[in-house]
Amino acid sequence: MMPPMPARRRLLLVDDDPMLLALLSTVLQHAGYDTLQAASAEEALPIARQEDPDLALLDVNLPGMSGLDLAARLTAETAVPFMFLSVQDAMETVKKATAHGAVGYLVKPIDAVQVAPAVEAALARADDIRRLRRSEANLTAALAAGRETSMAVGMLMTRFKTDRDTAFEVLREYARARRCKINEISTRLLDAEEFLNSLHQAFRQHGQR
CATH class of the missing domain: 3.40.50.2300 (Response regulator)
Incomplete structure (x- = not known):
């Protein structure tokens, strides 16, 4: 074919x-x-x-x-x-x-003879810039995902009194079992922790009345 x-x-x-x-x-x-x-x-x-x-x-x-x-x-x-x-x-x-x-x-x-080579060179340069921007965007996303995962691992270490390797392995297995990316689970954990902290603050304020 x-x-x-x-x-x-x-x-x-x-x-x-x-x-x-x-x-x-x-x-x-x-x-x-x-x-x-x-x-x-x-x-x-x-x-x-x-x-x-x-x-x-x-x-x-x-x-x-x-x-x-x-x-x-x-x-x-x-x-x-x-x-x-x-x-x-x-x-x-x-x-x-x-x-x-x-x-x-x-x-x-x-000069008609120079037109096509000049355009080809410009397109090649544009493609290089496009690839560079895509790589930078992917790198930024990867670094952001890495930070979220690192924060989630630290949170699990504190909450469950465990070491970093164990916390990361549990997090990875949990994500794999649910067919999710590890940074997606990390984001959910961080959001849940923020929500619980907000509720904790609300309860404290309620008790001070």
Whole structure:
């Protein structure tokens, strides 16, 4: 059985020059990409939100909202990575692109031969950033789960006058028997302990009346 073909990656092209949009779209479609087009930032934003393209190519000098402002909106409101198109001097473009979180840039006038390699490099950079963020999120979640489990183990040690290894083993077996993750059981234990402490405080206050 033949493996499924990988999905074509979608690119959002944003430029007020219809001839350049047509050129970019043609070149990139021939390179194996699907393209979406917008002539302004105002037109591009809802497309980015709805279609969630893999990469947006933004002209810096758009009418109305600039490409730099659009980049800021994409960063704040979506997860769409972007690269810039600019007629400015290359070094100045690199600095602006980097400052705004771009994953690449192309300097106008556009050289059709350079378009696909630049987009491929930008997509690779965007994928690296996406993987890094995912790893950081997973690490944060793992550390949080570890803290909860450690606190629950400490609570069991105090309540049942046992050592750390025994408390952890009992907690793990209890979770396994109920087909739960150990941090889920730990969270329930900590919530229950907090609830009991609150009730204990309420009883103390009641007795002081």
